[in-house]
Amino acid sequence: VSTIYLLRRLGEALVTLLGVCVVVFVVLRVIPGDAITAHLGIYSAALSPEQLASLRAYYGLDQPVLTQFFSWLGHIFVGDLGTSQASGQPVTSLVAKAIPVTLQLATMALVIGVTLGVAIGVFAARGRDTARDSAGQAFGLLGLATPHFVLASAIVAVLSIQFGYFPSGAGYASLLDDPWLNFQQQIFPALTLGVSLAATIMRTTRSAYLEVAQQDFVRTARGKGLTERRVRWRHVLHNALIPIVTITGIQFGYLLGGTVIVESIFGLPGLGRLVLTAIQQREYAIVQSTVLLIAATFVLINLFVDFLYTRVDPRVRLT
């Protein structure tokens, strides 16, 4: 990997993030309503001009928009993401509490998704046009077509009605506090996200596997007398990995978005829920900073996936 390439990619990433800053900032201010209408609702109409002026000053809405933007940006560079207007807590500490919850959820979903997806994909491809292929394909279609909120609500309903079980109700437990409770709280939302991820990965795996399996070198490998197992894993799957890694990287970014709904239904105090509440309450500092953070993660993962290519396929050169 050349230094120039690295610098170029980092430069591009910075420009992208700056673009995200501008878009988030503008969108939040263009949609109707502000922090005052969000908190006071219909009562905001009853404010006297004097009261309104005092509130506008409190929420910083009396500053020119450009001043607000550059003041936010300037603070970010020194690691200050702003302060929550509701609780007075620094956004940094709110985000620091929420990130591990979401990261653990996304990672567990990723592990479930990759394991299930690759396994079912290979399983379906090896029995091409047989019943097991159809079963695999059906899983893929079902997984893709079922929205997160439907699957999540169904899981919650079945567990609570049939088994009187709702682990999230006990209040969030971290791994250190109570690993078993933490696992129970995370596994069902992770399954919800993991199943749809598995569906996407399964479809990609199946087609990539089929394509590679028809190539000459595979026949040669078999001709050399390699075991079928070695041919499948070492030669076919290995060479089918590029599209799988790509789709997994992209999907991981979307996973962070999917957590908004799943975290709400399962009651997990993660990043998705933080940003949802903040949007409803027009907590500009929280929304701007969290969205920026999610975007930064997306960009970083893409960068990481590109580097991973060089490991998967030595022919790929990043220049």
Add this chain to the structure above:
Amino acid sequence: MSIHRTLPKVVIAIALISLVAASVAVSATRSTSAGRTLVLARTGDVDLLDPAVVTAFQSKQALELIYDGLVEFDRNLKVVPGLATKWAYSNGGKTLTFTLRKGVKFHDGSTFDSTDAQATLDRIRDPKTAATTASNLASIVSVDAPSPTVLRLSLSTPDASLPAALSDVSNSILSSADIAAGTVKTKPNGTGAFSFASWDQGSVLHLAANTKYWGGAPKVNGVDIRVVPDESSILAGLRAKQFDVGILSDPTVVRQVPKTLKLYQTPSLDYYEFAMNSTRGPFTKQKVRQAISCAIDRKQVVQSAAAGEGTVTGPFTSPTYKTAPFKGLPCTPPDLPMAKKLLAQAGYPNGFSVNTMVLTGEHAVMPNIAQNVQAQLQQIGISIKTEALDTNSFVSRWRAADFDSYITINGGTPDPHNMYFRYFSSGGSLNQVGKYHSDRLDGLFAKGLAETNVEKRGLVYDQISKTLLNVSPWAWLYKGYHDRVVQPTVKGYVPMPNGSLRSLRDVSLG
């Protein structure tokens, strides 16, 4: 190194790093609930901690457990002693004197006296505080604290609504030291039955029992108010016995509550209405507004929109001042022939088209109400085009009075004065939105405010109700229920028509 060795390692490494990070950083957020802490689940979080500026219902519910007012409401919404043990009007109703309770401490250990009450009321009246309820205290000219246990309010005009206004959470008594230090917005410190312990924003608010509470120590160790954004998940948690109390509002979820749980349905003070802009188009004509009020079958609205979860109401909804739903209208709805006749008399025999804003968002039934009203008005030739708007968008347009008509839920108050004075009097703070006032109504509002005898006041508000229905600036539709689901092990829970959770201070867990 080949990929099928590297990839699992990378995945495992990411997993391990995340898990360690998760456990370290979140260890502080672990719930402290144990033993006899009552766990309450609801969809929304507290949005602000300063009682004076709070308007969101969910914030008020929580702050009411931390703070006390000079006076408060009992289960029938009668004003009863709080931090004041008694009060009396003198000087022709222009002086209101409160005698304050002795020996009350704030949660930080400081002693409560009249200077705290004085500083609190002065703070609310200061425009810089931007307290939305300041207008309810507009009759106060000055607040004096002649002795530590006496608080005297001098009024510009006799004001019978003042004790009820002072019972509102917004007028909770703060410590004068906190006001001076400017810590009210971030560090709640009241005299209430529960003290503020910690708050994981968006997740859970921990309250601890105040063992030195003047009304007797609560029987539970504390209250955890947990945020579960999805109502079905709240019900799931109740089924799994994870929550002691759950607050619901969606009729479709309420219908699934199993018999093993106790469901309290208390008629709410809040009501749904179809409001018309009487300065625009056809709505400038009283007969058009009356026609709409005559046409809508309220029972059908309740049935189709809210699965029967509600009752038909007139303008006033509090138990003491409840008024007849249709007295004052030239018909008893639904009366389609009369509605058509009124429309013809107004010059619209074939009806007309208008726009209607509909407040959606956290209000599950609102779109259903809009659809039903739309279908019903179609029968008399009125076509309404509905626009579903979330709270922020709705309020921005509403505030600017940029609407033909709208469907919304409106908060009712225990005292009748505060319900409509602001909308339908020439001096009302929301008259630019209510879009209607008259000399007759102004006179009646003044009369109701000056009258301290409850029965005589009732007669005045009956007149106001009839007048409002006759001029029909709005068509009042129905009021819903406060739905509270409680485990059978929770003893002593008392539901209140204003949705207050204050009875949690008397609750025990079996």
